[in-house]
Amino acid sequence: MKSLHKYLLGMITLLTLALPLWSQTITPEDRTFFEQKVRPLLVEHCYSCHSLDAKKSKGGLKLDSAESITKGGETGAAIIPGKPEQSLLIKAVHYRNNETLLMPPKGKLQAREIATLEEWVKRGGYFPASTQSAEAKNSKNFEDRKKFWSFQPLAKQPLPKVKQQDWPRTKIDSFLLAEQEKRGLKPSPQTTPAQFLRRITFDLTGLPPTPAEIDAFKNPTEEDYKKLVDRLLASPHYGERWGRTWLDLARYCDILEQWAETKGQAYLYRDWVVKAINDDLGFDKFSTLQLAADQLNSPLKDRAALGFMGLSPSYWKELQLPVDIIKTVVAEEWEERIHTLSSTFLGLNVACARCHDHKFDPITAKDYYSLAGIVASTRPADISMLEAAATKVILDARKKVTTLEADLKKLQAKKPAEPPQAIADLKKQIEELKKNTPNYNSPFAVGMEDASLYVVADGPNKTKLDFKMNQAQNLALHVRGNPNNTGAIIPRQFLSVFSGDNPKAFNQGSGRLELANALFTEAQSLTARVIVNRIWKHHFGKGLVETPSDFGFQGDKPSHPELLDDLALRLIENNWSMKWLHREIVLSATYRQQSTSPSPLDQDNRLLASMPRKRLDVEGWRDAMLAVSGNLDPSIGGAPIELNDINNRRRTIYGLVRRRELSDILRLHDFPDPITHSPNRVATTTPLQQLYTLNSPFIQKQANLLYERLQREFPSSDADKITGAYRLLFSRNPTSHQLEIGLSFVKSGGVAWNQYTQALLGSNEFVFID
Numbered sequence: 001m002k003s004l005h006k007y008l009l010g011m012i013t014l015l016t017l018a019l020p021l022w023s024q025t026i027t028p029e030d031r032t033f034f035e036q037k038v039r040p041l042l043v044e045h046c047y048s049c050h051s052l053d054a055k056k057s058k059g060g061l062k063l064d065s066a067e068s069i070t071k072g073g074e075t076g077a078a079i080i081p082g083k084p085e086q087s088l089l090i091k092a093v094h095y096r097n098n099e100t101l102l103m104p105p106k107g108k109l110q111a112r113e114i115a116t117l118e119e120w121v122k123r124g125g126y127f128p129a130s131t132q133s134a135e136a137k138n139s140k141n142f143e144d145r146k147k148f149w150s151f152q153p154l155a156k157q158p159l160p161k162v163k164q165q166d167w168p169r170t171k172i173d174s175f176l177l178a179e180q181e182k183r184g185l186k187p188s189p190q191t192t193p194a195q196f197l198r199r200i201t202f203d204l205t206g207l208p209p210t211p212a213e214i215d216a217f218k219n220p221t222e223e224d225y226k227k228l229v230d231r232l233l234a235s236p237h238y239g240e241r242w243g244r245t246w247l248d249l250a251r252y253c254d255i256l257e258q259w260a261e262t263k264g265q266a267y268l269y270r271d272w273v274v275k276a277i278n279d280d281l282g283f284d285k286f287s288t289l290q291l292a293a294d295q296l297n298s299p300l301k302d303r304a305a306l307g308f309m310g311l312s313p314s315y316w317k318e319l320q321l322p323v324d325i326i327k328t329v330v331a332e333e334w335e336e337r338i339h340t341l342s343s344t345f346l347g348l349n350v351a352c353a354r355c356h357d358h359k360f361d362p363i364t365a366k367d368y369y370s371l372a373g374i375v376a377s378t379r380p381a382d383i384s385m386l387e388a389a390a391t392k393v394i395l396d397a398r399k400k401v402t403t404l405e406a407d408l409k410k411l412q413a414k415k416p417a418e419p420p421q422a423i424a425d426l427k428k429q430i431e432e433l434k435k436n437t438p439n440y441n442s443p444f445a446v447g448m449e450d451a452s453l454y455v456v457a458d459g460p461n462k463t464k465l466d467f468k469m470n471q472a473q474n475l476a477l478h479v480r481g482n483p484n485n486t487g488a489i490i491p492r493q494f495l496s497v498f499s500g501d502n503p504k505a506f507n508q509g510s511g512r513l514e515l516a517n518a519l520f521t522e523a524q525s526l527t528a529r530v531i532v533n534r535i536w537k538h539h540f541g542k543g544l545v546e547t548p549s550d551f552g553f554q555g556d557k558p559s560h561p562e563l564l565d566d567l568a569l570r571l572i573e574n575n576w577s578m579k580w581l582h583r584e585i586v587l588s589a590t591y592r593q594q595s596t597s598p599s600p601l602d603q604d605n606r607l608l609a610s611m612p613r614k615r616l617d618v619e620g621w622r623d624a625m626l627a628v629s630g631n632l633d634p635s636i637g638g639a640p641i642e643l644n645d646i647n648n649r650r651r652t653i654y655g656l657v658r659r660r661e662l663s664d665i666l667r668l669h670d671f672p673d674p675i676t677h678s679p680n681r682v683a684t685t686t687p688l689q690q691l692y693t694l695n696s697p698f699i700q701k702q703a704n705l706l707y708e709r710l711q712r713e714f715p716s717s718d719a720d721k722i723t724g725a726y727r728l729l730f731s732r733n734p735t736s737h738q739l740e741i742g743l744s745f746v747k748s749g750g751v752a753w754n755q756y757t758q759a760l761l762g763s764n765e766f767v768f769i770d
Contacts, residue, residue, distance in 0.1 A: 030126045031554060032339070032349055038120045040355035040481050041113055045104045063089075066127040084121040093117060128360075128554060145362035146497050149561065150347070150551040154525040157566040169589040171570075175563035176590050180607050188593040188610035193217050195594075195770050197228070198731040199611075200586055202769050203539060204232040206241035206620050206651075207627050211727045229586055233579050236636050237651075239278030242578070244619055244653045245538055246273055248681070249344045249549075250290075250308050253659040253674040254640040256446075260314045264382040264446040269307025270653070271637040276305070282576035283531050284520040287345060292513035294383070294449065303383045306447030310380045312337050313659065313675050319463045326463040327455045327483040334375045338368065340677040341375075345519050347530040347551035350495070355481030360553035362497040369475050369490035370503075376453055377472040377492070377510035383447035386439060397437035404430050450510045472510050494518040498526075520576075526551060528568035532581065533558075534679075536567075539585050541612040542605075549679035559606045595770040614769045615683055618669035619652035622698075625761050626651075628728040629705040646698045668692050693762035703758035710757075718746055725757065729766050 042063055050063045061073030069078045072088070079087040092103040093114050102108075109117075120126075159171060160178035167187060168174045177187065191199070197217050201209040209217075217228065232238060247270060254266045276286050289298060290308035313336055315329050331354075339351035352358050353368040384391035408426045411418045434440050452473040458464035476486035492506040493499065494515065499522055506514040519527050530551060537543035544564045547555035558564045567581065574580040585591055595613045598605040605612055616624065626632035626649060633649040641648045643655035643663040655663065659674050668688050672678030693699060706725070714720040722742040726734040734742065746752045760766060 030123050031128075031550070032343075032352075033123065034120065034126050034128075035349065035352040035359070035554075037116045039352075039359070041109075041116060045109065045113075049104075069125065069127055079121045079125045081125040082122060084118040087121050090114075090118055090121060142362050142364070145360075145553070148362070148553060149557065150526055150529065151362065151497055152525070154528065154565050154569045154572075156569060157562045160562070167589055169592075170584055170587060171566060172563065172584065172588040173590050175560055175566065176608050179560060180609050183601050183607060185599055185601055185607060185609040187589065188596050190589075190592050191594045191611065191770070193220050194731045196592060199769050200228065200591075201232060202616065202620060202624075203586065204229075204241060204582065205235050205237035206244070206623055207237055207632075208624050208729070209731060211724075214727065214731050225587065229583055233582060236278055237634070239274040239276075240636070240651055240653050241620075242277050242538075243270070243274040245534070246277070247653075248672050248678045249340075249534075250311065251313065251340065251672075251674050251676055251678065252307075252311060253657045255656065255658040256311065257314045257316070257659060259316055260380070262310065262380045262382050262446045264310075264444040265639070266307060266311055266446050267638070267640055267654075268304040268385075268443060268445040269311060272302070272304040272307070274637065274653070277578065280577055280579040283571075283578055284576045286576075286578075287519065287527075288513070288516040291341075291516040294447070295509065295513040300385050300387070303385060303447055304445040306383060307445060309337060309341070309378065310383070310445075310447040312340070312380065314380070317463075317465070319458070319465070320461070321463060322461050323455055323457045323463045324484045326465075330453065330455055330465075331478065331481070331483040334372050336676070337375045338371050342371070343549040343677050343679065345530065346523060346526055347533075347545075347547075347549050347555070348526075349550065349552070354478070358552075363495060363552075365477060366490050367495045367497075369477050370493045370495075371515070373473060373475045373490065373492040374506065374511040374515055376475055377450060378448045378512065379451040379453060379467055381447055381449040381451075382444040383449075384442070384444055386442060390439060394437060394439055394442060397433050397440060401430055401433050404433070450512075470509070472507075494522060498522040524572060525568065528571050528576075529564055531578075532564060532567045532571055535578065535581055536585065539582075539591065540608065541614045547679075549677065611770075616767050616769065617681060618666060618671055621669070621767050622652045622665060624729075624766070625699065625702040628709075628761075629702040630709040631702060631705050646701050664692070665696070665698070690762075693758075699758060699761055700754070703761055704754050706757040706761070707753045710753075718743055721753075722746075725760055729760055729763075 046063050050061050061078060062068035063078065072078045075088060077087075078089045084090045089103070093109050095102050095108050157175075159174050162168065162174055162177045163181055164177060164186070168177060180187065194214050194217070197209045197214060201207060201213070217224065220228070250269075250273075252266070252270060254270075256262065256266070276289075281289075289296065289302050289305040291306075293302045293305045296302075312333070315333055317326050317329050319326065335351045335354050338354075339349055342348050342350035348361060348363065350358075350363055350368055350371060352361075353363045353365050354372075355365070357364045384394070386394070404426055408423065408430070411423055411426065450470050450472065452468045452471045454466040454468065454473075456464050456466050472492065474489050474491050476489050479485040479487050492511040493503040494506075496503060498518070504514075508514055529545075530548070533543045533545050534548050537548055544558045544560050545551060545556055546559075550556075567584070570584075571577070571581055590608050591611065593608075593611040596610040599609055602609060623632065631649050632651070635650070638654065640654055640656040641650055643652065643665055648655065655666070657663075657666070657674055662671060662674075668686070669692075670681050670683055672681055706728075709728075710721040710724050714724040719739060722739055723733055726732060726738070742756065746756050
């Protein structure tokens with residue numbers, strides 16, 4: 001037994017997730033954290049003494065560039081990346097050293113501000129490179145910044161000429177091939193039908209192809225490729241696969257904070273997203289409904305779309321504290337919602353302009369507060385999917401039930417006990433109300449409604465949150481982001497970079513619908529570029545722009561700007577159809593290439609002279625295990641189920657997601673933090689992942705079920721079982737050497753077979769797509 005276990009561990013070690021171990025790198029999230037949290041703090045508390053603009057830098061220390069922070073001052077480097085406890089800056093703000101090293105000298109920072117600086121250093125102490133800072137400073141005025149590539153209108157792109165004229169299948173190929181030929185590159189050969197089928201089936205549905213589908217696709221014609229794509233796009237599993245990518249952006253979760261006021265069912269939003277994508281709802285309408293479904297003449301069921309903002313994180317507000325503290329907490333909530341909204345749809349972090357005009361992009365503090373007024377005029381709310389009259393009946397009945405249940409609880413607690421008949425009568429009233437009220441148990445969605453929030457004093461050192469229903473408000477500009485130090489009133493309107501010198505004020509309620517319309521009129525060029533890039537990135541592993549939620553100055557510039565604009569323009573012309581875009585991508589010759597090692601001429605493979613090898617996300621890996629073991633429940637939609645339950649047979653998108661406590665499989669396998677907008681998943685390989693593969697009861701169960709399936713379907717010989725396993729998991733037959741190794745390992749039968757199938761489920765080939 002020990003030798004089998006040792007052999008299994010060796011196989012898993014060799015086969016699982018062969019990627020470099022995690023190392024600290026700067027992510028787009030680190031950039032966002034710096035611009036939203038750290039830079040405003042440095043500007044407010046440090047730059048008067050420690051910047052280029054200071055008359056004399058005290059102690060020779062400047063904190064306004066990466067170079068000066070690394071260089072430090074007279075006492076050494078200001079920070080040691082990743083080590084806040086050893087960094088002089090952190091020691092200084094804690095007031096732990098001698099009297100000459102206390103920063104800022106006028107008074108100690110608040111605890112949350114110190115925590116922000118500690119987190120910044122722990123993340124690596126990101127600061128924009130000086131070349132970026134200098135270039136940004138050279139941009140003399142707002143008008144110069146508006147000339148940046150991402151703010152320009154889309155224009156029709158001429159198809160570039162190529163030498164290898166017989167290779168392109170779509171316009172995509174011509175744009176990519178032209179750049180390859182400039183660099184002396186040639187496209188890779190076409191992949192095999194089986195590899196293509198596995199690639200595209202996972203890409204479009206998140207599930208592996210069946211052996212029968214592989215056999216039916218052995219010698220495909222061009223028409224067969226098109227029919228395959230149409231079949232997969234028509235599958236209900238397509239919406240599950242691509243709906244999950246959207247939920248990352250929307251920081252979706254099923255269980256919100258304990259103190260959240262809403263009690264509706266979050267899964268109704270998730271199910272709406274899946275259905276909308278399956279129905280190929282145009283991205284313009286898909287987005288507009290998520291911002292303002294309650295203000296449109298659309299079916300009542302579409303109100304579930306309001307979960308995009310309704311499921312926003314809620315921060316604890318201790319109302320026994322002074323009003324100025326609670327105002328700051330509320331302002332932080334508004335900032336998070338603006339960050340998510342602007343990053344998702346525009347690929348811009350407008351929240352960076354909360355404390356000051358954006359340092360690099362043409363976004364002003366006035367722009368921020370013009371959007372903040374919209375957010376401040378809404379509140380999360382439980383939304384009924386029924387007509388108003390029917391909803392009122394339900395709410396009235398539920399209110400009565402709540403009162404009766406409270407009375408019942410009092411009766412049951414009385415000493416001496418009340419007569420049994422009195423208790424029975426109350427129980428009967430409750431049961432009859434529930435039974436006789438139509439749609440009593442109809443679930444409410446988590447959405448939002450128009451209501452302005454005012455944070456007001458409620459006595460000495462006490463605060464009250466005062467909501468004015470169906471009222472909108474314009475916010476005063478918060479000087480340096482401080483809600484307790486206000487300036488001019490800023491009208492609700494769209495960003496000035498898109499709306500020009502005379503923007504139209506939003507006056508329809510909170511302005512949510514007008515904002516949504518502006519995204520697809522005034523800003524449609526950028527909106528289209530952003531969604532095209534997101535979908536491209538999921539297909540190829542890298543985006544045409546590698547910072548999918550930062551199309552501003554600090555983001556990466558596009559590798560193929562003409563291709564991006566061509567696809568964005570044609571997406572608009574095709575009614576914002578996401579299925580059209582998928583079809584255009586996966587039917588290209590580029591997508592049909594083999595996965596080979598990148599050429600030395602393009603080591604990052606940005607020119608796509610071969611198809612990148614991609615790793616399954618945790619949802620794809622878990623779902624594939626369920627599928628190949630014959631244990632997958634393919635039903636669509638419904639309430640979430642705990643993922644730590646090994647008997648959960650549903651797809652991972654239907655697994656329970658808690659905002660503050662992820663299940664083990666999600667936490668260990670790079671699932672995004674549902675407390676914030678997540679444009680990327682950073683793949684890691686850790687010892688804990690391999691230990692999970694080895695010891696997880698869920699994986700052990702799927703391995704056992706896989707063996708049972710092999711016994712049922714291939715009863716004649718072990719060789720047939722091994723061949724069947726390879727076809728199920730890898731869409732191919734084993735090599736003679738692999739067959740020999742497998743037969744040698746399973747010859748003792750029983751436990752050896754279960755360990756063998758577990759090793760296959762944890763193998764490198766199973767979790768990667770060529």
